Amino acid sequence: MPQNRETTYQAARAVAQQLEAHFDKHLTTARHQGDTNLAEAPRAKTIELILDTAFWASLRHEEGRPPRISLAFLSPEQAEQPLLFQQHLPFSSYVLTKLGPGVERPGIHLGVWLKEGELCVWGTTRSIPSLCFVVDVSEPGLLVIKHKRIDGFGKFANVAVLKGDQVKMIDEEQNSMPDCPNMLSSLLGFTTRSSWHDGINVLVQLAVSMREHRRGGLLLVVPSDSKTWEESIVHPILYAVTPAFDGLAALMRQDEEEKSQPAWQAALRREVDSLAGLTAIDGATILNDRYELLAFGAKIGRPMKSVPVERVTITEPVLGGGAATVHPSQIGGTRHLSAAQFVHDQHDALALTASQDGRFTIFSWSPCEQRVQAHRIDTLLL
Template sequence: MSQRTTYQAARTVAASIEEHFAKHIAEAKEQNEEQLACAPQAAAIEALADAAFWASLRHEEGISPKISLAYLPPEQAGQPLLFEKPFALTPAILTKLAPAVERPGIHLGVWHSNGELQLWGATRTIPSLCFVLEVVEPGLLVIKHRRLDGLGKFANVAVLRGEEVKIIDDQSALVPDCPSLLASLLGLSSTDSWNDSVSVLVQLAISMRNHGRGGSLLVVPAGTDAWRKSIIHPIAYSVAPAFSALADLMLEDKKKQTGSAWSDQLRRAIDGVAGLTAVDGATIISDKYELLAFGAKIGRPEGRAPVGQITMTEPVVGGEPVVANPTLNGGTRHLSAAQFVHDQQDALALVASQDGRFTIFAWSPCENMVHAHRIDALLL
């Protein structure tokens, strides 16, 4: 392979990414999984990241490209769209092709031909654990793979933002008190998880982050009113009776939950709830997904002490827990969420920042304090 790379972060990350895919594909083979992708070599990873990075900085008719590259031969792509003649993997070609394949779920296929990596066409079908590189915005790349069960969001492996590299630590979910939402995003939860509550919270988090306005979502136990002690009254937009569109969808028969009509309804319901979090104040739902209120202001119950310190972590290699004052984690929205979970220890708080940062606040019995899990690297 003769492509010469000039993007330093591509060289830095390639060997670690090769090791990740080799390990997971080998483990899947030991479990007799079939229709697995081919493990990418470091040289291919480096070349793909290099071409994608420089393409991300270009423009086509004034628009930055959004591209998804999948490393696989056409034979593994179901019924692909094939170019009569493959194209060279170059930033210029990627920029030209980007408008045709920017819709979600479409990948440009990349494979070896005559000793070079070439673009052979496009596909919506890829095998399990297939290497995918997505250009999210200028200078921001995400390396991910399709889950073994094929359900839900792809599992992120690494995030490259300019020269900054974050490699996801999939062992983060093994620490005590790890929220199931985080475990699912790391790809360590059960096959059925994408048909249950975790799926809803993951999709809510993604939708909250995507609207780009920032927001807070509080998840409280169903059937109790204890959370009201931590909310300033009157609530700006209280909902009575509780709005149950999302809850009703989750109660439908499992057979219906596999249909496209049900999936479309679920997506609209999730986007509806996530959109409410853009309103100033917090949106509140039960853990059964009933909408209880939005635009709510969080307050400290009488007699309760202010939250003094929290543990902050990010599930990336080299990321160490930090115990600090909650004011160091973000602005008023983050401080309020930490206070809410400090006082309502059976609740979760999901907080999106306008800059794309996303944090789960959960009570940790092991640490006896609020734990702030920063997960934006998993949501891209």
Template sequence: MTNETIQTTPVTKYHAALTLVETVESHYTHFIPTTRHLSGQRQATQPHAQAIEAIIDTAFWTSLRREEGLAPRISLAFLSPEQAMQPLLFGQRLELTTKNLTKIAPGVERPGIHLGVWYEEGELYVWGTTRQLPYSCFVVDVTEPGVLVIKHKRGEGPVKFKNMAVLIGEKVKVIDESSAHLPDCPTLVTSLLGLEPSSSWNDPINALVQVAISIRAHRHGGALLIVPSGTDAWHESIVHPILHLIEPPFYGLSELMKQDLSTKVKRQWQEALQEAVDTVACLTAVDGATIIDDEYELIAFGAKISRPVGKGPVEQIVVTEPVMGSKASVVHPTQNGGTRHLSAAQFVHDQQDAIALVASQDGRFTAFAWSPCEEMVQAHRIDTLLM
């Protein structure tokens, strides 16, 4: 993109948009050279500073408007019509304004639809929509009033985007990729940060990533316990009888994950995987915890967590978040959330080879795992990675 000046006419500047320009530019400066080996991938144009600021600014003010009483939920992607595959082109381009975005929002709010934004003679405009984006394409999602997710396209795997930052009003949360290099960082978090080679999107851990995303999406809150297969030790931490025991266990997700790589790249397999993922995730909305083993066999749902006889209550946990500027803090479990969070922390405290995922109705999402380095339960706040 050239250094020509892009004209924008926002009523009031959104300060957070300006603060993020350097972050996004720096991200692309370091990211693009590492992806040049992907010669078979269509590469997007790196966004210019003025385009970054203008798109974020306009998206934010659009998020605060209403159309027929509803808040806009749209996705803006920076690419030309020529860079898109099978684009839907508007007969007349739209100026990038809050008014135009609000009016068109009801027709483009479904997941996977992106409004294409490009420039000509220094002016940004919306040219149409597309469902397929080139690699590294800059995207701004309006998820709810005052909340934006800044991301880029990173492939065609189960998790297609890599979050760079989340904006909540004037609060800016920039994703800290270096947190994945901490000795106790779970593979789930590393996977969400997108620091593995692209082939790893076929690894089993990404089924867990998809389950986490699906749990958060149903917005009922929920808890998922992942226990080791081949052992019954975790039974000591569950109230018996288990009301909703699955007999025999549901093998749908497990069988799909065991299929070979040549099958996993097919659309039919991916659709079947999403159905199996949603089957597990939906059950977490039921009061109690859903239980699967590390081979993805569904064991039970609605299970009640209890402290084993002779075990003491969990007294402290270490809380982390993969966000720049955040520091690990040791707190009492009750300071980290409600009943679900406390129960999950107790479960992992007693069953140190297990993992617990907990979603709140407000969108907070925490992964609990035992930290050998800290010798206590570690609570990883990962909602910024799932949006």
């Protein structure tokens, strides 16, 4: 595949320079801070070619199914225990489609690198260096550009999302907005290594799992030292849990050494998926801030002395997204309106709302604005 060939996917051409600048900036900063095991930043033309080929591959089918692949730009020497092809394969949409069924499991990357000036596929790897350029192809016409975090923990940090001709570049400055929830800051990459062993990581994993079941769902996170949230729930609660189920809480109470073990991480994933599954049931799933399950299928009601929520500030962490003040009915349906009303009445609570179409919104109270904030974060969860 000649590096000078013309690309036909216009979104790739439009975003390539921005992506080159992003990776250059973060890798330069990491080197100045003394970080090691860093990737190499791809040039704009290389980025354009990778995105162009990945996009057209996403529209092809192999045995009736579109490919689900992850492409990582690194040399074989930068990978640990790579699976090496005897002959490097041409980097083409045809090759990616053919390889797709064998590499669609999470954590497997197809290694892409330049050989004699040409892009090629050299094999697969599960281990990539920090800030490695990764393109995730999860559905037709959808590309997510991301990178591995410096410390290697937690979900990869998303950089941009391309869907058809629509381009969304993640705005890393969103973490500086007033009352930005810790969960949003963590997804934008502004957390310490230790935070990925605490509740921030759990909420991120719950959000990802809620989104994956594609049935829609609502998770309320309430304080463990107060019962005022019960005023916003219709009683009796049909699916109340007594005593509170502490499967997830028990895992979170274990020490840091236990949390670093693969067995603990696997157990956490099982508990997260089980809890996220309950959010598919009509109504709200209620979790306290100690991660104890209190109820599911609960109905949200407005307390007698409360007034209906009229205005919500909605944001999306993408460049040019800005903030808008709207009526909550403009954000989504009944589930979103109920989530906004709950947080409007219970300022110390958090509401995580998943739509069937994949949209995901965090509702939180802003003391600065004295208003509910709605943060659209589906671009960060892909």
